[in-house]
Amino acid sequence: MKVYKIPEATVMRLSIYSRYLRQLMDEEKETISSGEIAIGVGVSSAQVRKDLAYFGEFGTRGVGYKVEELYGYLMKILGLDHRWNIIIIGAGKLGSAFALYQGFMDRGFTISAIMDVDEKIIGTELEGVKIEAMDVLEERVKARNITLGVITVPAFAAQEVTDQLVASGVKAILNFSPRVLKVPNEVILRNVDLSVNLEVLSFYLAFNR
Amino acid sequence: MKVYKIPEATVMRLSIYSRYLRQLMDEEKETISSGEIAIGVGVSSAQVRKDLAYFGEFGTRGVGYKVEELYGYLMKILGLDHRWNIIIIGAGKLGSAFALYQGFMDRGFTISAIMDVDEKIIGTELEGVKIEAMDVLEERVKARNITLGVITVPAFAAQEVTDQLVASGVKAILNFSPRVLKVPNEVILRNVDLSVNLEVLSFYLAFNR
DNA sequence: TAGATTGTTAATCGATTAACAATC
DNA sequence: TAGATTGTTAATCGATTAACAATC
Numbered sequence: 062m063k064v065y066k067i068p069e070a071t072v073m074r075l076s077i078y079s080r081y082l083r084q085l086m087d088e089e090k091e092t093i094s095s096g097e098i099a100i101g102v103g104v105s106s107a108q109v110r111k112d113l114a115y116f117g118e119f120g121t122r123g124v125g126y127k128v129e130e131l132y133g134y135l136m137k138i139l140g141l142d143h144r145w146n147i148i149i150i151g152a153g154k155l156g157s158a159f160a161l162y163q164g165f166m167d168r169g170f171t172i173s174a175i176m177d178v179d180e181k182i183i184g185t186e187l188e189g190v191k192i193e194a195m196d197v198l199e200e201r202v203k204a205r206n207i208t209l210g211v212i213t214v215p216a217f218a219a220q221e222v223t224d225q226l227v228a229s230g231v232k233a234i235l236n237f238s239p240r241v242l243k244v245p246n247e248v249i250l251r252n253v254d255l256s257v258n259l260e261v262l263s264f265y266l267a268f269n270r
Numbered sequence: 271m272k273v274y275k276i277p278e279a280t281v282m283r284l285s286i287y288s289r290y291l292r293q294l295m296d297e298e299k300e301t302i303s304s305g306e307i308a309i310g311v312g313v314s315s316a317q318v319r320k321d322l323a324y325f326g327e328f329g330t331r332g333v334g335y336k337v338e339e340l341y342g343y344l345m346k347i348l349g350l351d352h353r354w355n356i357i358i359i360g361a362g363k364l365g366s367a368f369a370l371y372q373g374f375m376d377r378g379f380t381i382s383a384i385m386d387v388d389e390k391i392i393g394t395e396l397e398g399v400k401i402e403a404m405d406v407l408e409e410r411v412k413a414r415n416i417t418l419g420v421i422t423v424p425a426f427a428a429q430e431v432t433d434q435l436v437a438s439g440v441k442a443i444l445n446f447s448p449r450v451l452k453v454p455n456e457v458i459l460r461n462v463d464l465s466v467n468l469e470v471l472s473f474y475l476a477f478n479r
Numbered sequence: 480t481a482g483a484t485t486g487t488t489a490a491t492c493g494a495t496t497a498a499c500a501a502t503c
Numbered sequence: 504t505a506g507a508t509t510g511t512t513a514a515t516c517g518a519t520t521a522a523c524a525a526t527c
Binding site for chain 1: 276278281282284285286289293310311312347348349350354356363364366367368370371372373374377378379417418425441442444448450458460462463464465466467468469470471472473474475476477
Binding site for chain 2: 517518519520521522525526527
């Protein structure tokens with residue numbers, strides 16, 4: 062499995078293909094062509110084959126792909142063949158929303174710790190996970206084998222929290238705060254700006270007429 | 271203001287620039303160069319100027335941009351100079367999380383209606399908005415001047431709900447369900463897959479070693 | 480005027496699409 | 504063998520970057 066430089070768009074599509082295949086498995090479909098996948102998820106068949114080609118040959122010429130087999134390969138490629146432990150920093154509106162939304166659970170992610178600075182909520186629980194103070198962050202990350210940090214604190218606190226996360230040994234960070242964060246090269250950072258999605262719609266609404 | 275074909279990536283960056291300028295306004299900075307914006311949000315200065323060039327000339331050569339003025343232009347370009355009314359369909363985990371997270375409010379979006387099919391929650395409130403049955407959807411969309419629909423129902427119900435939203439006169443749809451939706455050409459559709467973000471991180475974690 | 484920075488054109492880079500030989 | 508569909512190469516398209524004339 063040679064990995065040179067995989068476009069991020071390809072990775073995102075692989076995630077979407079895998080979800081579509083999961084659906085097909087439930088419908089007990091056994092074989093599928095790149096063309097059918099393409100229609101199912103709204104891309105071109107060449108795109109599907111190209112995306113897969115980065116990782117190997119998974120199909121049979123003249124036949125297509127075995128649904129269950131390809132699904133297995135995709136889950137492995139995406140690293141979803143084992144569980145990842147997550148720590149959430151910031152249990153305010155956005156943090157609790159993220160914790161409450163369980164959509165990640167069945168894709169291999171477990172919320173293993175939640176931190177906040179607000180004395181009033183420290184000690185309470187969110188989805189069965191106790192909200193704790195920042196001073197036990199490193200201890201929890203190490204003891205619970207947490208590799209993934211989710212930042213849902215206000216912008217002004219984001220960089221400080223990031224530094225603490227990095228120091229604690231977290232390997233990747235999902236940043237929901239509207240701040241550009243500095244992290245060392247070896248730490249994987251992904252910025253998710255929820256508002257941007259609505260604002261893109263707003264833009265097209267405002268200009269398409 | 272000529273708008274040929276604006277890359278979506280440009281629109282997303284404009285949204286990010288605007289937020290950065292907002293921050294600079296709070297710090298009472300008056301003038302800024304494309305280079306400074308670039309550093310602030312993590313892109314190249316040519317990128318910043320190119321993005322702006324799609325919409326006009328907003329700066330002064332040798333000087334830069336007036337922070338407040340550019341912010342105003344960007345808000346206008348993004349259609350954030352007036353409010354948009356939103357309807358949320360599906361008040362489950364994801365829908366309530368979306369409603370509870372208020373980050374959109376101060377960017378011009380108002381949650382004006384929330385619908386669900388579950389008798390047990392119809393009639394209860396979420397952030398001061400009453401959860402109602404689907405049969406008053408069209409009535410509410412028209413009476414409350416709602417242009418934007420947010421879909422947070424389970425995958426199996428997504429297409430049906432979409433058809434109803436389109437019929438009610440909604441102009442744009444933000445789809446959180448993992449389904450490819452069919453909508454007429456004039457309706458603007460944007461798919462947001464929350465899980466994809468975690469899965470992209472999972473991919474890089476799994477493969478970078 | 481000298482220095483700075485914009486707006487814009489041209490060059491580069493990367494991703495998508497089209498086409499087709501390989502092969503089941 | 505004929506038909507279908509993959510895997511891959513080459514062509515196209517679009518977006519980013521570099522460079523610089525315009526100009527404050």
